[in-house]
Amino acid sequence: MGKVDIKKQQKKEAxxxxxxxxxxxxxxxxxxxxxxxxxxxxxxxxxxLYFSDKYDIRKKLIxxxxxxxxxxxxxxxxxxxxxxxxxxxxxxxNHVIDQLDADKSLLNFISKNLSWGIFKSAMIxxxxxxxxxxxAFYIELFEASEKKYQNPEVLVYMIxxxxxxxSHSSILYNEPVPIDELKPFMYESIRRMIRSMEM
Amino acid sequence: MGKVDIKKQQKKEAxxxxxxxxxxxxxxxxxxxxxxxxxxxxxxxxxxLYFSDKYDIRKKLIxxxxxxxxxxxxxxxxxxxxxxxxxxxxxxxNHVIDQLDADKSLLNFISKNLSWGIFKSAMIxxxxxxxxxxxAFYIELFEASEKKYQNPEVLVYMIxxxxxxxSHSSILYNEPVPIDELKPFMYESIRRMIRSMEM
Amino acid sequence: MGKVDIKKQQKKEAxxxxxxxxxxxxxxxxxxxxxxxxxxxxxxxxxxLYFSDKYDIRKKLIxxxxxxxxxxxxxxxxxxxxxxxxxxxxxxxNHVIDQLDADKSLLNFISKNLSWGIFKSAMIxxxxxxxxxxxAFYIELFEASEKKYQNPEVLVYMIxxxxxxxSHSSILYNEPVPIDELKPFMYESIRRMIRSMEM
Amino acid sequence: MGKVDIKKQQKKEAxxxxxxxxxxxxxxxxxxxxxxxxxxxxxxxxxxLYFSDKYDIRKKLIxxxxxxxxxxxxxxxxxxxxxxxxxxxxxxxNHVIDQLDADKSLLNFISKNLSWGIFKSAMIxxxxxxxxxxxAFYIELFEASEKKYQNPEVLVYMIxxxxxxxSHSSILYNEPVPIDELKPFMYESIRRMIRSMEM
DNA sequence: TATGAATGAGGGTTCATTCAT
DNA sequence: CATGAATGAACCCTCATTCAT
Numbered sequence: 001m002g003k004v005d006i007k008k009q010q011k012k013e014a015x016x017x018x019x020x021x022x023x024x025x026x027x028x029x030x031x032x033x034x035x036x037x038x039x040x041x042x043x044x045x046x047x048x049l050y051f052s053d054k055y056d057i058r059k060k061l062i063x064x065x066x067x068x069x070x071x072x073x074x075x076x077x078x079x080x081x082x083x084x085x086x087x088x089x090x091x092x093x094n095h096v097i098d099q100l101d102a103d104k105s106l107l108n109f110i111s112k113n114l115s116w117g118i119f120k121s122a123m124i125x126x127x128x129x130x131x132x133x134x135x136a137f138y139i140e141l142f143e144a145s146e147k148k149y150q151n152p153e154v155l156v157y158m159i160x161x162x163x164x165x166x167s168h169s170s171i172l173y174n175e176p177v178p179i180d181e182l183k184p185f186m187y188e189s190i191r192r193m194i195r196s197m198e199m
Numbered sequence: 200m201g202k203v204d205i206k207k208q209q210k211k212e213a214x215x216x217x218x219x220x221x222x223x224x225x226x227x228x229x230x231x232x233x234x235x236x237x238x239x240x241x242x243x244x245x246x247x248l249y250f251s252d253k254y255d256i257r258k259k260l261i262x263x264x265x266x267x268x269x270x271x272x273x274x275x276x277x278x279x280x281x282x283x284x285x286x287x288x289x290x291x292x293n294h295v296i297d298q299l300d301a302d303k304s305l306l307n308f309i310s311k312n313l314s315w316g317i318f319k320s321a322m323i324x325x326x327x328x329x330x331x332x333x334x335a336f337y338i339e340l341f342e343a344s345e346k347k348y349q350n351p352e353v354l355v356y357m358i359x360x361x362x363x364x365x366s367h368s369s370i371l372y373n374e375p376v377p378i379d380e381l382k383p384f385m386y387e388s389i390r391r392m393i394r395s396m397e398m
Numbered sequence: 399m400g401k402v403d404i405k406k407q408q409k410k411e412a413x414x415x416x417x418x419x420x421x422x423x424x425x426x427x428x429x430x431x432x433x434x435x436x437x438x439x440x441x442x443x444x445x446x447l448y449f450s451d452k453y454d455i456r457k458k459l460i461x462x463x464x465x466x467x468x469x470x471x472x473x474x475x476x477x478x479x480x481x482x483x484x485x486x487x488x489x490x491x492n493h494v495i496d497q498l499d500a501d502k503s504l505l506n507f508i509s510k511n512l513s514w515g516i517f518k519s520a521m522i523x524x525x526x527x528x529x530x531x532x533x534a535f536y537i538e539l540f541e542a543s544e545k546k547y548q549n550p551e552v553l554v555y556m557i558x559x560x561x562x563x564x565s566h567s568s569i570l571y572n573e574p575v576p577i578d579e580l581k582p583f584m585y586e587s588i589r590r591m592i593r594s595m596e597m
Numbered sequence: 598m599g600k601v602d603i604k605k606q607q608k609k610e611a612x613x614x615x616x617x618x619x620x621x622x623x624x625x626x627x628x629x630x631x632x633x634x635x636x637x638x639x640x641x642x643x644x645x646l647y648f649s650d651k652y653d654i655r656k657k658l659i660x661x662x663x664x665x666x667x668x669x670x671x672x673x674x675x676x677x678x679x680x681x682x683x684x685x686x687x688x689x690x691n692h693v694i695d696q697l698d699a700d701k702s703l704l705n706f707i708s709k710n711l712s713w714g715i716f717k718s719a720m721i722x723x724x725x726x727x728x729x730x731x732x733a734f735y736i737e738l739f740e741a742s743e744k745k746y747q748n749p750e751v752l753v754y755m756i757x758x759x760x761x762x763x764s765h766s767s768i769l770y771n772e773p774v775p776i777d778e779l780k781p782f783m784y785e786s787i788r789r790m791i792r793s794m795e796m
Numbered sequence: 797t798a799t800g801a802a803t804g805a806g807g808g809t810t811c812a813t814t815c816a817t
Numbered sequence: 818c819a820t821g822a823a824t825g826a827a828c829c830c831t832c833a834t835t836c837a838t
């Protein structure tokens with residue numbers, strides 16, 4: 001990569017970081033392009049060299065952040081010695097929830113913006129600089145499992161949506177109960193969800 | 200109610216209807232106060248006599264629409280002779296999903312904007328002209344049930360969030376599968392969720 | 399007309415005047431909406447209450463100015479006792495040229511922007527506050543004439559375009575000759591043009 | 598010419614061609630320097646090595662295109678055996694109109710931008726690679742003519758402006774009549790214009 | 797020569813809100 | 818109560834021009 005390309009990469013990252021900061025603190029709709037470039041320390045026009053508009057940068061951020069979370073969970077899972085699918089999934093779920101609990105602005109950003117479509121593209125994306133491939137790993141998980149499942153994609157869909165939807169209010173507002181109180185119920189529900197789809 | 204009060208009520212309703220129309224067709228962020236008053240056939244300033252801003256009217260709309268859906272489901276449930284709690288809940292869930300499936304713009308509006316806080320206030324709200332009280336009914340349901348549950352509020356929370364989250368993409372985009380295909384999996388999951396909280 | 403309507407009319411006129419000033423001095427493309435409202439002494443948004451954009455106000459200005467010129471010529475013609483069509487036309491042409499010669503920025507504005515379509519609409523327009531109707535007068539002129547012409551509209555078209563096109567450079571830059579030197583040639587040409595279309 | 602000079606010439610021509618394409622399709626004001634260099638397949642900065650701005654390239658284009666039209670007419674005229682000045686002029690006029698009629702975007706470009714000043718410089722310009730010199734030819738035409746004229750330059754001026762002004766709307770919009778219908782009137786007018794300046 | 801990333805002033809336009817009528 | 822003309826800050830986006838490479 002030439003000097004110029006490195007500089008370009010840096011500019012792009014500066015914009016992504018600035019946008020993330022502002023989206024998580026002020027919210028997307030109250031964040032203007034002007035805010036972003038000011039925070040990133042560059043001229044307005046520069047933004048448009050890298051992104052087409054606010055929603056373009058948002059999409060790239062969500063994809064990036066969501067895949068980051070899952071990859072982290074996956075990496076840690078590999079160090080555990082769990083061969084049971086149910087336990088694997090719960091390990092990942094728990095790991096993800098802990099990450100979101102630890103970074104509430106991240107949670108806010110993700111759960112307000114994550115759609116199933118974006119989730120899938122985040123999972124499938126395999127950027128050159130990411131070493132691990134979450135999607136391949138998750139396929140492998142199901143294939144390695146002794147028990148087989150009726151519709152793995154639907155199962156994952158239901159779990160992802162369930163976790164995303166229920167953790168939001170619990171983590172941020174302790175409503176209806178704090179996350180630690182909710183977890184046992186969630187996890188038991190998820191276990192039963194999984195079992196309900198066994199073949 | 201005097202003549203003046205009736206006129207005021209009509210204005211307010213005209214504004215609510217106009218706002219709902221526009222929010223569901225153009226989306227909230229592309230709907231301006233000007234659009235609303237124009238569609239409602241009155242002057243800009245009049246809006247501010249009834250609502251403080253766009254988000255005020257949105258909140259009132261969601262509350263109204265959400266409680267409408269549940270009350271409709273509840274009314275129909277009463278005509279069934281079901282005393283089993285599990286079946287009752289699934290009846291309501293199914294009824295709600297069918298309503299959302301039949302009115303996709305309503306689904307879009309609700310699921311983008313419904314939060315647990317708003318849901319609760321919608322349930323508890325007991326407007327003068329609504330004859331039935333959904334919240335009282337739901338409390339009664341749990342009390343009449345033979346089986347007792349560890350934390351009824353958490354159970355309802357999980358079900359509401361689960362249904363809201365999973366039906367959105369399935370109904371609107373057939374992703375990951377169409378709603379009819381998803382239903383059996385959802386319903387079985389909900390049944391097991393309920394059982395997991397039995398005492 | 400109520401007080402409010404009078405104020406509106408004044409605002410509109412202030413905008414038209416400001417725009418005309420700027421268009422004739424800086425040119426249309428170097429004149430911004432900001433410039434116009436600043437000169438008119440009002441807020442930017444006000445502009446959009448009266449005109450849709452820069453080209454809307456330009457069109458209205460040209461129409462207005464062009465019809466003004468012709469109406470003035472016509473009014474003066476009525477005081478002359480000329481019943482010969484050829485003389486009438488040349489009277490008007492001369493009158494128009496003298497007006498343009500006296501107000502060079504008007505000439506510049508008109509000849510850069512006048513198209514046959516706009517000219518026709520300017521002639522036919524009969525705003526409530528204009529007492530005389532140029533189009534009716536011109537029809538009448540041809541009808542009253544002893545001599546008849548093959549295609550009066552084409553004749554007028556050719557004369558208008560000829561005068562507009564040839565006077566521009568002559569008045570503004572004395573090229574190829576000053577307007578006073580050009581006039582005899584122009585007028586003789588026009589006379590022959592007219593005769594060439596006699597029936 | 599060295600290799601480098603040839604390359605430079607090619608770049609310049611590529612820019613001219615690109616600009617002409619864009620000016621005639623999108624119009625000058627909607628064409629940006631970016632558009633031009635993109636279409637020409639080179640970098641933005643390169644434009645400024647050859648032209649000072651958009652209006653510089655426009656001027657060069659008009660000059661080039663206008664002289665091209667006249668030279669073509671002139672070349673064809675030479676093959677005819679016409680010694681009568683009036684017939685010569687009408688041959689050229691007709692030839693020019695037919696060219697403009699056949700290439701409407703050229704007509705649009707020319708007549709919107711042609712001024713007498715530019716016309717003269719186009720006529721007088723004698724680029725190295727053009728073999729024939731229109732200006733010399735036209736001087737010769739008048740000198741060879743039996744009949745003498747009061748002010749040849751004014752005569753040409755009036756004809757050029759007349760043709761340019763009247764053909765525009767007729768060819769592009771059939772207003773007030775299509776060009777074929779207009780021609781006889783135009784040509785008869787031009788003949789009389791010429792005769793009116795005989796000495 | 798040639799490049800193209802970076803600039804940033806300035807364009808048009810929208811719209812929530814106010815307030816005199 | 819109701820109006821709607823007026824406001825003006827704030828928005829997004831374009832683009833001619835520069836300059837280090």
